[in-house]
């Protein structure tokens with residue numbers, strides 16, 4: 001019991017240290033800005049200790065919303081005060097798109113739609129009157145965001161929303177995406193650098209590998225691929241019609257869409273709580289997303305995959321996204337059971353400190369390499385929630401316990417080696433701390 005209190009206190013300390021008044025940075029040094037899904041996870045933890053501050057975390061996110069409804073994955077800073085020589089400022093140039101806010105510099109892409117989850121989780125800590133007023137405050141922004149996702153990211157009205165950069169999934173170098181980019185849009189200059197084995201030289205110029213061992217960060221070539229993909233989007237001023245017209249590649253990402261399905265359910269519940277009617281068009285779209293997710297199921301390998309937006313080819317690489325339909329909450333018991341079986345298998349998603357971000361027996365698996373092996377607390381949190389709602393209470397409890405145990409042993413790291421439970425990546429990472437508070441208190 002005492003140990004538990006100590007852990008919760010230590011987690012709170014991490015959040016205090018990363019607190020920048022109205023938002024929380026993910027980690028000192030490596031991540032100095034505000035990120036979309038990070039702030040949602042952080043607010044979910046903060047609601048137990050300081051509900052006002054948790055609300056501020058969400059409201060400060062909404063400052064970054066674009067006029068078309070998009071929520072950017074990063075808010076880089078105030079337009080007038082931001083150092084114009086800072087790399088983030090020069091990389092994004094959000095002002096190229098007329099929808100970007102005037103006072104803030106942001107990124108030009110989004111991240112998983114966790115906003116609705118965070119809004120509801122904060123609402124759970126309020127009495128009815130407070131909740132109504134909270135929901136009324138944030139509902140217009142939430143609605144505009146979901147409507148934007150359908151309008152701009154489901155241009156053929158298929159039900160699934162597309163993503164244009166792996167950063168939008170939050171799982172940056174996840175195998176299905178890296179495979180797809182390498183096959184379809186690897187610039188010639190990057191292939192040449194790769195052939196010439198230039199990674200060690202490129203690493204000299206990286207900021208992240210100054211702080212974290214390079215074996216724990218993305219491979220240098222993969223990092224270049226991600227930046228060059230971002231540059232192509234910037235050249236199109238982050239305009240989706242322009243991007244799709246030039247057939248830059250796009251993926252209907254499994255994890256993103258699973259989160260969207262859950263978020264839509266929350267949106268419906270929030271609207272009903274404040275007696276607001278959602279349009280028939282939106283409600284039809286929401287239904288369609290649930291049914292179209294089933295098109296991502298592959299009967300030969302018994303699992304879901306992301307798919308290429310243009311060709312509809314499934315990207316058959318397993319990753320942590322494989323389990324995310326459990327979080328969506330819309331899949332059949334039979335399919336849910338098949339996913340849970342993979343979690344039970346120690347050669348797949350069930351090593352000593354689950355859940356690895358790619359299966360242990362995958363050729364991609366590297367235990368400390370970012371989204372290509374390590375265990376991440378945010379994904380565990382989402383899947384614990386999904387297991388609960390699908391009725392797998394024992395699995396949910398076991399995963400909760402191993403997650404807490406891992407953090408108790410190794411600290412509030414960004415990610416963990418799933419074979420040993422050892423820390424990897426940045427230290428004192430905010431969402432690890434916030435979600436451990438939540439796991440301890442719920």
Ligand code: GLC
Nearest residue numbers: 026031035037038170171172
């Ligand atoms: C990395 C992660 C992403 C996260 C960001 C800030 O880019 O892949 O999910 O939001 O860092 O923590």
